[in-house]
Structure formats: structure tokens, C-alpha cells
Amino acid sequence: MLSEEQAFDVVILGAGPAGYAAALYGASAGLKIGIVERDRVGGTCLQRGCVPAKEYLETAAVYRSIRGAVEFGITVSDPVVDFAVSQKRKQAVVDKLTGGLAGLMRSRGIVTYAGDGVYEGDGRITVSTGETLVGDKVIISTGSRPRTIPGFEVDGRYVLTSDEVLLLEELPKSVAIVGGGVIGCEFASAMADLGSKVTIIEALPRLLPGVDQDLVDVMIRSFKKRGITIHTGVGVTGHSPSGEETTLTLADGSSLVVNQIVIAVGRQPNFEGIFGGRASVAVSDRGFVVVDGSYQTSEPGVYAIGDLIETAQLAHVGFAEGVAVIKTILGEESIPVDYSRVPWCIYTHPEIAFAGLTEEQARERGYDPVVKKDPLGGNSRARIIGEVDGFVKVVADRVTHQILGVHIVGPWATELLSPGYLAVNWEASVEELAHFIQPHPTLSEAFGETVFALTGRSLHVG
Numbered sequence: 001m002l003s004e005e006q007a008f009d010v011v012i013l014g015a016g017p018a019g020y021a022a023a024l025y026g027a028s029a030g031l032k033i034g035i036v037e038r039d040r041v042g043g044t045c046l047q048r049g050c051v052p053a054k055e056y057l058e059t060a061a062v063y064r065s066i067r068g069a070v071e072f073g074i075t076v077s078d079p080v081v082d083f084a085v086s087q088k089r090k091q092a093v094v095d096k097l098t099g100g101l102a103g104l105m106r107s108r109g110i111v112t113y114a115g116d117g118v119y120e121g122d123g124r125i126t127v128s129t130g131e132t133l134v135g136d137k138v139i140i141s142t143g144s145r146p147r148t149i150p151g152f153e154v155d156g157r158y159v160l161t162s163d164e165v166l167l168l169e170e171l172p173k174s175v176a177i178v179g180g181g182v183i184g185c186e187f188a189s190a191m192a193d194l195g196s197k198v199t200i201i202e203a204l205p206r207l208l209p210g211v212d213q214d215l216v217d218v219m220i221r222s223f224k225k226r227g228i229t230i231h232t233g234v235g236v237t238g239h240s241p242s243g244e245e246t247t248l249t250l251a252d253g254s255s256l257v258v259n260q261i262v263i264a265v266g267r268q269p270n271f272e273g274i275f276g277g278r279a280s281v282a283v284s285d286r287g288f289v290v291v292d293g294s295y296q297t298s299e300p301g302v303y304a305i306g307d308l309i310e311t312a313q314l315a316h317v318g319f320a321e322g323v324a325v326i327k328t329i330l331g332e333e334s335i336p337v338d339y340s341r342v343p344w345c346i347y348t349h350p351e352i353a354f355a356g357l358t359e360e361q362a363r364e365r366g367y368d369p370v371v372k373k374d375p376l377g378g379n380s381r382a383r384i385i386g387e388v389d390g391f392v393k394v395v396a397d398r399v400t401h402q403i404l405g406v407h408i409v410g411p412w413a414t415e416l417l418s419p420g421y422l423a424v425n426w427e428a429s430v431e432e433l434a435h436f437i438q439p440h441p442t443l444s445e446a447f448g449e450t451v452f453a454l455t456g457r458s459l460h461v462g
Contacts, residue, residue, distance in 0.1 A: 004131075004132075005124075005132045005133070005134050006034060006111070006131060006132065006133050006134065007032075007134050007135075008032045008033060008034040008111075008133060008134070008135045008136075009026070009031040009032045009033065009135065009136050009137065009329075010022070010023075010026050010031055010032075010033050010034075010135050010136070010137045010138070010139060010326075010329060011033075011034045011035070011036075011123070011125050011133045011134070011135030011137075011138050011139070012033065012034070012035040012036070012138075012139045012140075012141060013035075013036050013117045013119060013125055013138070013139070013140050013141065013142060013274065014035075014036070014037065014043065014117075014140065014141035014142040014143055014306070014308075015035050015036075015037035015041040015042070015043060015112065015141075016042065016043020016044055016045060016046075016141060016142075016143040016306060016307075016315075016318065017042075017043055017045050017046075017306065017315040017316075017318035017319055017322075018043075018141040018143075018305040018306030018307075018308075018318030018319070018321050018322045019035060019037075019043070019139065019141035019305075019306065019322065020035070020041055020042070020043070020101065020105065020322075021318060021319040021321075021322030021323060022139050022141070022305065022321075022322030022323070022325055022326050023035050023105060023108075023110050023322075024104065024105065024108060024110070025322060025323050025326045026326040026329070027105075027108035027109055027110050028108060029326065029330055031326070031329075031330075032109070033108075033109070033110045033111070034110075034111045034112075034113065034133045034135065035105075035110060035111070035112050035113070036112075036113045036115065036117035036125055036127055036133065037112060037113070037114060038114070038115060038116045038117070038128075040098050040102075041098060041101050041102050041105065041112065042094075042097065042098050042101055043143050044143050044144065044145075044267075044307075045315040045318075046094060046097055046098060046101070047094060047098070048162070048163050048166055049162070049315075050315050051093065051094055051097060052090050052091075052093075052094055052166045053162070053166065053183075053186060053187075053347075054347055055086075055089065055090040055093055055094075056086070056090065056165075056166065056187075056190050057186060057189065057190045057347050057348075057349075059081070059083075059086040059089075059090075059190070059194065060189065060190040060191075060193035060194050060349070061193075061349065063079060063081055063193060063194060064193050064349065066079045067079060068386065071386060072386075081171075081194050081195065083168065083169065083170055083171050083194070084169045084170070087167075087168070087169060090166070113127045113129065113131055113133065114129065115127040115128040115129040115131075116128040116273075117274070118273070118274060118275065118276050119138060119140060119274060119275055119276060119279050119281070119302070120276035120277075120278055120279060121276060121277075121278030121279040121280065121299070122278060123135050123136065123137075123138055123301065123302075125138065126276070136301070137301050137302075137303070137329050138301065138302045138303070139302075139303045139304070139305060139322075139325055140274065140281070140289060140297070140302065140303070140304040140305075140308060141304065141305050141306040141308060141318070141322070142269075142270040142271070142274050142306075142308050143269075143270050143306055143307045143308065144267040144268055144269050144270055144307035144308070144313060145163075145267060145268060145270055146161035146162055146163060146263065146264075146266075146267055146268075147263075147265050147266045147267060147268045148161065148263055148265075149178070149236070149263060149265060151236075151237065151238040151239070152178075152236075152238070152239065152261065152263055154263070157241075157260075158239065158241045158246045158260060158261060159239070159246075159260070159261050159263060160260060160261070160262050160263070161262070161263050161264070162183055162187070162262070162264060165187060165262055171191060171194055171195060171196050172191075172196055172258070172259035172260040173196065173197060173259050174196060174197040174198075174199075174245075174257075174258040174259050174260075175191055175196050175197070175198055175199070175258055175259065175260045175261070175262060176199045176200075176201060176248050176256055176258045176260075176261045176262070177191075177198065177199070177200050177201070177261075177262045177264055178201050178236055178261060178262065178263050178264060178265060179200075179201075179202060179263065179264035179265040179266070180200050180201075180202030180204070180206075180207035180208065180230070180232065181202075181207075181208065181209070181264065181265075181266060182208065182346050183264040183266075184200060184202070184262070184264035184265075185200070185207060185208060185219070185346065185348050186346065186347050186348055187262055187264060188200050188223065188228055188348075189223070189228075189347075189348040189349050192223070192226050192227060192228050193226065193349065197227065198227070198228045198229070199228070199229040199230075199231065199256060199258070200223075200228060200229070200230045200231065201231045201234060201235075201236055201248075201250065202230075202231070202232045202233075202234075203233070203234065203235040203251075204232065204233070205232055205233045206232055207219070207220065207230065207232065208346070208352070211344075211346070211352060211354065212354065212358045212359075212393065212407045214373075214391075214393060214407070214409075215352050215354070215393070215407055215408075215409040216352075218350060218389055218390055218391070218409045218410075219348055219350060219352060219409065221389070222348075222349065222350055222389060231250070234250050234251050234252050235250070235251040236248060236249065236250055236251065237249045237250070237251055239261060244259060245257050245258065245259055246258065246259075246260075246261065248261055267307060267313055268287060269286075269287045269288050269289070269307055269308045269309075270307075270308065271283050271287050271288070271289060271308065272287075279299065279302075280298060280299045281297045281298055281299050281302060281304070282297065282298040284310065286310070288308065288309055288310040289304040289308050289309055290309075291303070291304050291305075291309050293336055294324075294325075294328045294334065294336075295309070295321060295324065295325050295328070296328075303325045303328075303329075305318060305321035305322055305324075305325055306318040306321060306322075309321075311337070311339055312339055312342055312344075314342065314344070316342070316343065317337065317339070317342055320337050320342075321337060324336065324337060338425070340356070340357070341355055341356050341421075341424050341425050342355065343355045343417055343418075343421045345413075345414035345417065346414075347414060350387070350389055350390050350409055350410050350411065350413065351408075351409070351410065351411065351412065351413035351414050352408070352409050352413055353407075353408045353409075353413040353414045353416065353417035354405065354406060354407040354408065354417070354420075355405065355406055355417060355420055355421040355424045355425075356395070356403070356404050356405030356406060356420075356421075356424035357369075357395060357404045357405040358395065358405055358407070359371050359395050359405075361405070362395055362397070362404050362405065367397045367398075367404060368397065368398040368399060369395050369396065369397065369398065369404065370395075370396055370397070370398040370454065371393060371394070371395050371396075372393070372394055372396075372450050372451075372453045372454045372461060373391045373392065373393045373394075373450065373461075374391055374392045374446045374447075374449045374450040374453070374460075374461045375388075375390075375391045376388050376389070376390045376391055376392075376410045376411075376443070376446060378460055379441075379443060379445060379446050380440070380441035380445075381441045381442050381443045381445070382410065382411065382443060382446075384441065385411060387410065387411040388410075389409075389410060390408070390409040390410020390411065390413065391408075391409060391410065391446070392406070392407075392408050392410075392416075392420075392446040392447050392449075392450045393406070393407040393408070393450070394406055394407075394420070394430075394447070394450045394451055394454060395407070396429075396430050396454050400429065401429040401430045401431060401454070401455075402427055402428070402429055403420075403423045403424055403427075403428055403429070403430060403433065403451070404424065405424060406420025406421070406423065406424060406447070408420070408446075408447075410443070411443060412443060416443055416444055416446075416447065419433075419444070419447055420447055423451075430451050430452075430454040430455050431455055433448075433451040434448075434451050434452045434454075434455050436448065449461050
């Protein structure tokens with residue numbers, strides 16, 4: 001018996017950040033929205049990524065603060081990490097946010113279908129539970145999953161991805177993290193702070209490729225002080241488990257014995273099994289759905305956003321893409337996302353955050369860049385909280401004085417980025433920003449001081 005078709009203005013496949021943002025924004029504009037999700041709403045970011053990983057990092061921050069309390073005259077005897085308790089708190093945070101999101105979607109009249117969805121073509125999505133949804137427009141946002149590498153079968157015991165790490169009840173005594181990108185460095189930072197002996201192995205010549213090297217150098221110095229071993233320019237070929245340990249073999253012939261291996265080599269799009277025979281949506285050789293500048297696929301009226309397309313795999317970028325698609329569907333003016341200026345946040349200790357161009361990128365694009373840095377060693381608030389490793393770095397054009405890039409490393413860098421992000425995207429000049437008064441004593445003063453110095457006259461910046 002054929003299922004009854006349910007009609008909507010927009011049908012969305014995937015309720016991760018991109019999908020649910022499109023649903024919420026579209027519903028608030030009066031569109032009738034149906035959305036299909038195989039898991040809980042919120043996608044990777046809420047269930048297995050951004051939110052639980054940052055809870056993990058916050059546990060590390062609290063433990064680090066307690067161990068350093070003696071510097072403030074507070075004596076604490078032998079703090080112990082009960083990681084199972086931390087995991088319960090993490091899950092409580094995730095559950096609370098998931099429930100809130102589901103409630104918000106219901107309150108806006110969004111109809112959610114739980115099950116596997118397949119886009120069949122002609123605006124139709126079939127659900128494994130038997131329903132068929134028909135949309136005037138269709139948005140595909142099925143997200144991504146951790147990449148794996150040959151010779152490292154994920155078993156949850158010896159070999160893990162970020163998914164399995166976030167389910168651990170106990171931390172390993174020693175761990176090798178294969179991959180020195182954002183995910184690998186964040187896990188390395190947290191696990192080292194919580195007592196694991198950590199080794200990072202990165203096949204490329206440096207950690208965090210694409211990030212300003214000055215920022216990366218500060219992070220690396222901190223990592224080494226905390227006992228993290230770093231190998232760059234070398235890959236891995238396999239591992240041999242034995243008892244509670246496994247021997248990891250590197251491409252240069254050396255080996256390393258650890259309790260667990262975390263594979264953190266990026267994420268791949270979930271495109272398999274989501275298109276039926278009548279769908280005419282083009283997929284690239286790398287598995288990304290091909291879209292035009294308005295996120296429309298090769299099939300008219302069908303859009304793709306989020307990790308499923310080859311753009312920055314960031315939740316907040318997915319939010320922006322979801323809004324942009326709905327504006328296009330509504331016939332409103334939609335400003336394309338400028339991926340060269342989106343905010344990037346890395347929650348290692350110390351944190352890293354940036355938006356816009358590095359000095360090298362600015363030069364490659366034909367600018368004549370001038371750079372100023374304000375080290376946090378001279379910042380009153382940084383001295384007060386006892387975290388002085390880091391700086392704010394601003395890149396501007398020497399001729400027009402336009403701010404091209406803002407790069408921050410240090411405490412709460414991710415929270416300090418917003419004014420720099422706005423300056424870059426508003427194409428503000430250093431003179432325009434220098435007019436604004438920064439509150440004292442704050443970490444945010446460092447951005448104001450750096451911009452002020454670029455005018456040619458400074459206060460505390462040399």
C-alpha cells in the first residue's frame with residue numbers, strides 16, 4: 001500500500017546545523033516546513049561534535065585551573081578527574097540543548113520525521129518509516145562523518161574516531177592522535193591536560209595548515225610544555241594490538257606503543273544512499289554535492305548546504321548557508337557567504353581564533369600588508385588571570401588602511417574575535433576602529449591597542 005504524500009513548501013533532508021537553521025528561518029518567514037532526520041535533531045555539532053567536544057575541553061580547563069589555584073593562594077589537595085562523571089555532565093548538556101531545539105522547532109510548526117530519508121527526484125523524499133514528503137523546494141543537508149584510513153579499523157577499543165572518544169568512560173594512559181588539524185589538536189589539548197600521555201602524528205609538514213604560523217607556534221610551545229610529543233611530515237602505516245596496548249608503525253619505520261589511537265584526519269560528506277534513481281543531483285569525485293552560487297544543485301529547485309558541499313565545515317557556516325537558501329527560495333536578496341572572511345575558532349589551550357587574511361595571503365592577493373601585534377604579556381587582565389601566552393595580530397593594507405585579517409591566540413580568543421570579524425567584513429579602516437573606546441582592564445583591549453598602533457601612534461604597543 002502506497003503511503004499518503006505530505007505536501008510542504010520546503011522539505012529538508014537532515015536536521016544538523018544547516019538543515020535546522022533553514023527550517024527555523026523558513027518557518028519564521030511563514031513557510032510550511034517538513035524535515036527528516038535519522039538521528040536526534042542537532043546533527044553532528046550538537047550530538048557528536050562541537051558541543052560535547054567543548055564540554056570535554058571545559059572539563060580540562062576546570063582541572064587545569066584547580067591545579068594552578070596555589071598561585072592565587074588557594075590550596076587544593078590532589079584533585080582527581082572522574083571522567084565518567086564528566087561524561088554524564090556532557091550528556092546532560094547535550095540532552096538539554098537537544099530538547100530545547102526540538103521544542104523550538106515544534107513551536108514554529110515544523111514537522112519532523114524520524115527515519116532514513118531518500119531524495120527520489122521530483123521534489124519527493126521517502127522516509128524509512130513509510131511517509132513520502134513532497135516539497136515545492138528541497139534542501140539536502142545530510143552532513144558528514146569522520147574520515148578513516150586503511151589499516152585502522154575503528155573498533156572502539158584500540159582505534160577511535162572523534163565519535164568514540166566522546167563516549168569514553170575512562171581516559172587512556174597513552175594515546176596517539178593521527179592528524180594535526182583542528183579536531184586532533186583539540187583532543188590532544190584536552191587529553192593531555194586530563195593526564196593522558198599524548199603524541200600527535202601529522203603527515204603534513206606542520207600542524208593546523210592554513211592557520212597563521214605565529215599563532216600555531218604559541219600553541220606548539222604550550223603543547224610541548226605540557227608534555228605533548230609532536231611528529232610532523234610523517235604518516236602511519238598500521239598497528240599491532242597486544243593486550244591493553246597497540247604498537248603504531250610510522251611511515252619512517254619508527255614505532256610507538258600506546259593504549260589507544262585516535263584517527264582525526266577530517267570528515268567526509270554523507271552522500272551515500274540519499275539519492276534515488278530519479279534524482280539528478282551531481283556529486284563530485286570527492287563525494288561533495290555540486291552547487292552553484294545560490295546553493296542550487298544540478299536539479300532545479302533542489303539545494304544542498306552544510307558539510308555535504310565543499311565549503312568550510314563549520315556549524316556557523318551551515319547556519320549562514322541555511323539562511324541564504326531560504327532567502328533565495330523566498331525571492332529575497334541573499335548575500336553569498338564570503339568564505340575567506342568567516343570566523344574560525346579552535347578551542348585548544350591556548351585558544352586560537354581568526355577571520356580574514358594572513359599576511360602571506362594578503363600579499364598573494366595583491367595587497368601591500370602592514371602588521372601589528374599586541375602581546376598579552378602587557379595586558380592587565382591577562383596578568384590578573386595568569387594567562388599571558390598569546391597576542392592579537394592585525395593585518396591591514398598599507399595604502400588604504402583597510403583591516404584585512406584579525407588573528408588571536410590566548411585565553412578566550414574565541415570570545416574575543418567578534419569585533420575583529422566585524423571589522424574585516426565591514427572592510428573598516430584602522431582609523432575608524434581606533435575611535436572606539438575599549439574597557440579597562442579587559443582582554444579585549446588588546447584588539448583596540450593593536451588597531452590603534454596601526455594608525456601610526458600607539459599607547460602600550462611598541
